[in-house]
């Protein structure tokens with residue numbers, strides 16, 4: 001006989017009509033965490049000593065250290081150096097079970113998480129599925145201009161960039177070669193600045209002397225930003241320093257320029273159309289679509305509105321943390337989608353669940369801002385830490401130390417330090433591999449990518 005679940009309002013899960021003898025039902029409240037990013041892992045760790053059983057569900061089996069993802073896209077680091085199995089991270093925490101599964105919805109009436117292939121009941125739910133690239137209503141641009149949110153996208157970018165140089169070596173038509181050697185990065189936030197700086201270094205330093213029919217240093221790298229400055233939110237002194245550093249590296253910076261259209265082989269700006277085979281999207285993100293089940297559909301940036309305790313107003317057993325939450329700082333300002341907000345928010349969500357289980361009131365979120373930083377190639381960065389505004393090498397050294405410190409394992413820290421030391425000495429990039437089988441004549445799309453596009457088109 002099948003086991004039936006019956007739901008009383010309240011945090012306990014009751015089993016009725018139980019079949020033959022089986023493992024005793026665990027009486028502890030069941031906390032389900034969606035997402036094993038910074039927020040989800042912090043929430044799980046905060047529940048270490050709580051009298052609950054925790055299930056963490058992620059569609060990937062690894063935690064991804066997104067702040068260094070651009071280094072995978074630009075071949076400084078390999079995938080395994082910025083990712084680590086979630087199961088291994090939590091192996092010592094006996095009250096956590098890790099499940100690989102893609103969440104497609106949340107059934108608020110039945111207190112169940114809906115997976116592609118099943119359902120998981122919860123007493124408390126912590127949702128931390130983050131954000132996804134947003135193309136401002138132009139979803140077709142995503143097929144031409146990959147964003148940088150996942151490992152797959154990072155590898156797509158790596159393939160596109162290095163393949164463009166390879167194709168240029170064989171190209172005899174000067175216009176077509178020019179297009180192959182033109183790289184446009186859309187979006188002048190930290191990710192766009194980091195990508196553009198790395199592309200400039202690849203063309204000016206890494207690939208020097210390696211090609212015979214053209215000089216890689218002639219590659220054109222454009223950074224296009226719709227707003228008036230790069231790195232919105234940073235002090236003016238630092239945005240100016242960032243721009244100057246990029247220009248020194250050979251990046252053409254266009255601020256106050258909104259992209260009008262992106263199509264294969266070209267980008268249309270208000271005053272000109274640029275022939276470019278490689279366009280990268282770093283212009284915007286929106287809350288993960290799961291947020292729509294939790295009231296995010298009408299909010300700015302697709303983020304889920306939450307109380308100061310990170311609970312949903314209408315469902316106090318549900319918490320949202322990290323990039324997906326529209327949480328606010330002490331002056332009522334929207335908190336940015338950065339790792340520190342996610343880690344601190346996830347930790348509080350976990351602690352608040354533990355408090356509720358013990359019959360205590362949840363606490364409000366007080367974000368402690370440790371600063372912002374963005375790197376511009378080797379040696380240069382900008383950093384704002386409290387009242388300190390730093391640029392150049394000192395900022396870069398602090399950036400490097402902090403990123404090493406926050407990497408999730410000793411193994412990753414050692415591997416990244418070794419790679420960086422080697423790259424520092426040789427100016428080389430160890431992971432310049434073009435993987436995936438190209439099947440189009442221009443070679444920029446793989447069979448897998450075309451199959452994905454085809455599937456999406458048919459679904460649409």
Ligand SMILES: Cc1cc2nc3c(=O)[nH]c(=O)nc-3n(C[C@H](O)[C@H](O)[C@H](O)COP(=O)(O)OP(=O)(O)OC[C@H]3O[C@@H](n4cnc5c(N)ncnc54)[C@H](O)[C@@H]3O)c2cc1C
Pocket residue numbers: 034035036037038039040057058059060062063064065066067068069070101102103104128129130131148149190191288290321322323324337338339340342373
């Ligand atoms: C390229 C890049 C560079 C960045 N650089 C910096 C930086 O330098 N400094 C900084 O502070 N911040 C940086 N950030 C932002 C920072 O990485 C995010 O703020 C942080 O990762 C948010 O954590 P999160 O836990 O909310 O979401 P995420 O880290 O995005 O984790 C979400 C998790 O949910 C899982 N998931 C998603 N959908 C589903 C589903 N349907 N079913 C199951 N699981 C799902 C994902 O697999 C993922 O593991 C950067 C981000 C990017 C993309």
